[in-house]
Amino acid sequence: MFMDIQTFLESCIGQWFSQRSSYQFDTEKAESHKSELTVEWLNTDHSLLVSLCQEHRIDPNQAIGGQQVSWNSSVDYGQKKQTGSATMIIIPDSNTPKIGKIIQSFKSNPSSQGKYSLGEDEALNLTLEVGDFLMEERIWFASPNLRLRTSLMKGENGYSRTAFYSEIRRLPPQEVA
Template sequence: MNALEFFQKSAGKWRSQRTTHHLAFRRAERGGSEILVNPLNADDPKVIEICQMHAIEPTNAIGGAYVKWDGTMAWDKDDGETHSGETVFALVPDDETGRKGKLLREVGYAEVMPVIGRYEIDDEEALVLITDYPSMSSYERFWFPAPNVRVRASTVQRFGGFSQATFCTEELISEDKVEVAASATSQPAIASVFGW
């Protein structure tokens, strides 16, 4: 399986339950979200736009995805804050296998800025994403224990010591396609490249 096939397998609407461990505070919080994932072809205008944003030749991309999410975390329930947003990303493989390469993001996970990360399909057919930012680094691993269940483990390490770890279980609840917004913009994300 290559990375585009992995993202195509993620198409549809997912219900995510997660626990985030804030290591510096020695506390954990739970949360949940609904995520809509729509894979995009290489010739999709949004994929081309993301490539141009990062000064990468669009014909090098093999596709990407549009993701929209809406979630809450336990600590936010008192003030009614929700975590919603949308983003687009593109895959630019290193070779013809498509199993590793660059992941161009409209907005990052740990910092709200356009960013280029790395992706790789490992020996267990899991997707690994690594992204370095000016002040932190994130590592994410996704896998499918069943066709309708996806699991994600991630860590964020801030330079200087602060870090967090998250574990998510996600269940596919609908295979319906998602409409890509005319102007997909992102808001501060608490989740990953997919927004979950």
């Protein structure tokens, strides 16, 4: 059975251990990082969702909800600790809900609007303009507890950064009888 956008987003909720490998084209520098991710669901009446929709002149009732993603890289030994959060709001097309708009906001930057599509392969594709850059991201599940992502950042001089993420869901401990 084909996964819909609501089911896909709900599958992302939880705590994840993330490993990222990235490459900067301009400096020819490869890096790898580890972090803890927490993905939380935002209902359509959440104040942040309502505020972002209003900022982009979109009726909040058109959204199906959103996600608040926070990260903490303190698990990355020897690296400078980084924390932050981002919010993504999903507004499906009323005729074809596997495509639609997204609003994304990073805590320190103005929010941006983009597009999403959920493919027949159950991979979510995001396209977002962030300042002078175009960001393309693809997210899919290899299994219910293993999420994979790729991202490309493209500027006026071509691609500037690429990254691959593997994310393992943190499961709660088993109860002992």
